[in-house]
Amino acid sequence: MITRRTALLTGTAALLTPLAARATDPGYHLKPAEIADGVWLIEGAQDSFAPANGGAICNIVMLRTDQGAVVIDSGGTALHGAALRDFADQRLGGVAATLNTHHHPDHWFGNQAFADRPILALPATRGLQAQNAQALSEGLYRILGGWMRGTVPLPAATAVTGGNMVIGGRELRLLALSGHSQADLALLDPTTGTLIAGDLLFLDRAPSFPDADLDAWRGALDRLAAIPASGIVPGHGPFMRDSRAFAQTRAYLDAFQDRLGRAADLGLAPAETLAAGPMPEFAGLGANPEEYHRAVVQRWRDFEDMALPLIGGTA
């Protein structure tokens, strides 16, 4: 009984005391890599938010310009953002501007460290940042504890739309898409041909679906795939010079839709569908089975609505 008692106490303690007391953060140790001329990638952990990674889970890209770095996504906490800012200041001559690809917190909770320079996002992203900042922040404080110290989410101040843009002499092509979330910004760096896809692409890490619209997502993949690129940075997962991230993300979306559609059509309940685990071919991806479990809860109603016809109403 001692082990069970301990397990319960741990659970209760997690609930009652701020986690800040629990996590001792060893700091963020960035490993930036120059993947193309003037294109730096700081790769995120291929995992979910956890004390072990301090929320540094998404890929951050910095493009060198005459006026400093163009920073694409700002990290998951204020401290993470500050570490990224240090790198930009020391190695890239400061920051020219920051872009947030979408409103999920791992991509913009580091904005504070970049607030002295323009922070840009799609209009819908800005709205969702403002609307969800508090709920997202509360959740992350509970998960990350001390890593979140000083984090006050700061939505992007400036709206951008798709199209070409020049920052610090470097041309950028912005693509306004959606599907992973309500508004997803992808970027092409025409100088090197590097495509920075945000969370529209995942590689070796299970895609997340809290705001997914699978059909729109596939449409966005079609548009991105039509762009000739020399290398691809997914939102989560390694940089590649081939199109593996496209094939894998598309296959995952199809397989997920197929599995949940089948489950709803066989009369399974969501708890059973969750416990049945991810599609076998994707069971080994980073963040699975947890990401699949979450996705079932997040997306179940979409499939249930299709599987259950109208049979009655108020008598």
Add this chain to the structure above:
Amino acid sequence: MMSAFLCDRLANGAAALAQYGGGIAPVTAPDSDPFDSGMWELHRLEYLGDPPDWRADPRMRVLTPRNAEDASHVPIMVDATGLTDPVTRIVITIDYSPLPLALIFHPGRALPLLGFGVKYEIAGPIRATALADGVPARMGGAFIDAMGGGCSAPAVAHTRPDWQQGFGEMRGRLFPDSGRLRVNIRHPMDTGLADGIPAHHLTDLQLLDAQGAPIARIELRHPVEENPTLTFALPPDLALGPVRIEARDSNGYRFSGEVRA
């Protein structure tokens, strides 16, 4: 362990379920609470009629997510088909909910299996206890952590839809091949705890056969999710349908629908 769960209908689902678990671990002392929670004694008294004899029984299987990813919709499935003793009611209680009683299921002629969703704000155990005269109460459960962990952790705050739109709409389907019956009702299931919104929830739902005779019944309470979906399992004869579904709520509204094979 045997179960009536249908996880095995999905590729690798049986193996994943075995790994996932579902319900409490076998206990050495059957009358000790595997969750060691002070609420259990109180809830036995208040909601289970203070049964003279009870045990923690791993054959009462309870499938839940480990984390309440979406605190307003936590999917639960209870399977008491592994019990050999009779089951006349299954009572669902949530240890640390301000309103601990979620529902009472009277399986009647249906199998003692039920899928449903609950609201979950505070980490702790959810329990399913099978009751019948002359046998001990048999309790199973699962611990649900209230922390989410997704890309948008926690689930993005929900904007309340106008409840009158589509209010009472009933969706459902009978799956004769598996005996499953699933039914969804559009209903706000308001707890009365939120400022300015009075309690308004479904109180009772019944399944009736072609002759109008009752099959199964559920007494529903506030912790059940908004727009609830319920999953039943029927024996082969009843799974041929038709089955009539009738429900009532706390404001006197009535709802009905019918599913055919």
